[in-house]
Amino acid sequence: MGGAVLAAALVAAVPALAQGGKIWRCGNEYTNNPGADPAARGCREVLGGNLTIVEGTRPAPPPGAAAAAGSSAGAGSGAANGAARTPAERVTPDQQRQRDLEARRILEQELRRAQERLEQARAEWAQAQAARPAGTRGEAASGSARADELRARVERAEADVAALRRELARLPAADAR
Template sequence: MKPTLLILCLTAGTTLGASAQERIYRCGNEYTNTVTEAQAKTCKLVSGGNVTVVQGQKPAAAAPGVKVASAPPASSAPRIDSADQKAKDSDARLILETELKKAEARQIELNKEYNNGEPEKLGPETRNHQKYLDRVSELKAALSRNESDIAGIRRELGRLPGSSSKQ
């Protein structure tokens, strides 16, 4: 937004002295009351209702027309030494490897239950074939979800530093 003028309220009946009496131009998301600037940017005149504006404050170090981006101080981010980072990486690797083993074990169980698309019928499914078909489709979806989980875990393991991607 323009640092010189900000719109705080667009209300129908509120005015703040003379600043609400000036012509206000809208340039996208910025507002200005400078005619030459409005003409240069092809801004539109704001009409209808009262416009309340508040005078903004200019940054002390900024030159007119120069945008200054505020960056966080360099010392605000704590530095992590390499030993701590290696420990964190090894912890992350251990967690991912554990999750991979769980997902692979789950995949084996699902494959066994799925039985190449012909799982054994359970009690109520002998009388209601639709229940059986629903369970088969749920098993198939669970298999594909678990396969994508395994692939994602392997990708994450491959992204870790010093990875010896075992697949």
């Protein structure tokens, strides 16, 4: 049985040797020609196994870019391959300010909702704690499970509020102009 495994490994290795040997990974690129100094490019040799690379499809350009690319394609510019940006794609400072204000408004609204959920969860948890009589053993398991569930709900709500506050802190100030 061991001989069959060794033979299969040798048969799999022969095509790799016939291709000229080494395959290198340079970031997200795989190549058999890493250049003069592979280490300088951050390339590492891929050891063992077969390597199959399937190229993905390129995304279609936006509808407005096709007309711009058609008009400038004869000029030999980079617009045909999507490298150049047209001025229509840029966002003006006023547009960016409006987008930031809208994002802030949405986050503040979500923060208010999250704070309401947190208050409700805390109230339910406190009510469950107060309603649980001390020293009951018959329902200790089900009461504990309910208390754990309510405590987890409070913790999730607190985490939501904290995350929304962090997101709001990352946005530019509402009065910055």
